[in-house]
Amino acid sequence: MFESLTDKLSSALRNLRGVGKLTEENMADALKEVRTALLSADVHFKVAREFIERVQTACVGQEVLKGVAPGQQIVKIINDELVRLLGEGTNELSSARPLKVLMVGLHGSGKTTSTAKLGKLLKKRGYRPFVVGCDVYRPAAIDQLEILAKQEELGFYSDRVSKDVPAIGAAGLAAAHAANADAIFFDTAGRLQIDSDLIEEVKKLRERIKPDEILLVADGALGQEAVNVAKAFHDALGLTGLILTKLDGDARGGAALSIKSITGVPIKFVGTGEKTADFDTFYPDRLASRILGM
């Protein structure tokens, strides 16, 4: 694994062949290359810089291990640090029953689809899931959730007349309790983190339903703004987890490192396709390899 990664990261790392000790000088080119890899993967500019500094500290002064090329040794240090960072925290959901989950995020990130995916997953684990449609803005958003709920045989509530999102949430919660559901998901409209009205609205929704999990659903191909987006959602709502979607594409997913570094919120699930079964728990080592471009 580290060998192929070293190949990918190429010349600068291989040039460290024959050195006995890793020093700041002999690592400079290698680390520059790693920085390029991170930036190409959409890791935020400042997050990439901090990451490199940390790796540098970890490397300097380390004796090159016998029989291990120094380039490979650096790659191992980088990879381990990345896996450690990405994997911090638990990828388990809260064990509360009933479990209440609030889904939030930017427009089109995959909230509605992930709501159905998570419902399907928990149903398989023996829960009685129930979904509540709280998107009163996007045309046919409620229809989309209802169709998916029917397809996966999940409980469903929405109100096609009201625009009072917190009230819809509360009514949905009551309907879920009445249906004896024990995993209740609230799908919300896409919103910009700078849209103060809509952020206020979802804060009020949170007050009414008191969720055990507040999951940010983020597109795996998100760019540099991922840090601002995640920070604002986290500050407003107190996120408990991240779902990274559309990883069936070839985006490198560096935004996840940015979000993780800035908020410390654990990554819990990944979306790997349009179908409701295309959903997986999060494995930090896989994402680390992907970000480094293996």
Place this chain on the structure above:
Amino acid sequence: FGGRSIDASSLETLEEALYTADFGVATTEEILTEIKSAYKADKDLRGQQAAAIGSSVLKRVLAGSERELTQAPTGPTVIVMIGVNGSGKTTTSAKLAWLLKQDGKSVMLAACDTFRAAAVEQLKAWATRLDLPIVASHTGADAAAVAFDAMQAAKARGCDYLIVDTAGRLHTKSNLMDELAKIRRVLQKNDPTAPHHSWLVVDGSLGTNSIEQARVFHKSFGITGLVVTKLDGTSRGGAIVGIWRELKLPIYFLGLGEQPEDLQPFSAENYSKAVFGTE
């Protein structure tokens, strides 16, 4: 540069501005090099803000990227919206239809996303709201058959424009790319010059993957232009610069919100100023 060099801190500020606008490594480095040589060649640049230099270089890099939508000489002008999942195709279809309608044109919509749950209902809801004719079938129907019917209907009604909304698809899925080719073939049965425009709808909040998306969609389908959405957020959509530099695909419109009127013609000058905050 000797004593006349742009100082290290303003260069770093520029570098940061370029990276955090999602220009990516290659474009950032090339623009930085250009900035350095622009500085060298033009001493007047000396006292100016680093941002102003960046914005003028960016405007030069983007020269030619603006394009106005033109109507075909005869028959309905067909515009196909293409892109990855959730990029904003359906909303852009509606917004564009609204813009054209405001301009006195007759527009028809074609609901060719027959795959995603409630995609048909979503475009139908827009058609009702904007009072526009639409050809739609049901989820699971053949998308190409809907395109065929819509083309015939648009011709029969003498519409100026037909806007075809398609299902979101990742560029990495070749079977889904084949469906697009099929849609094109049936459109051409009615008009060999159709579709007149095949636009890639790019989510402006995405990073460097947009360049790969454009590369692959262009190679397998032949994209004729771009629409960049969600620029009402904090993202600056810098990946479009890389797309322009590499593929020379013109940028027609920017999406700036979820309302019908939130679609604006692209201006390289305004964009360049916005990226560096030099109004």
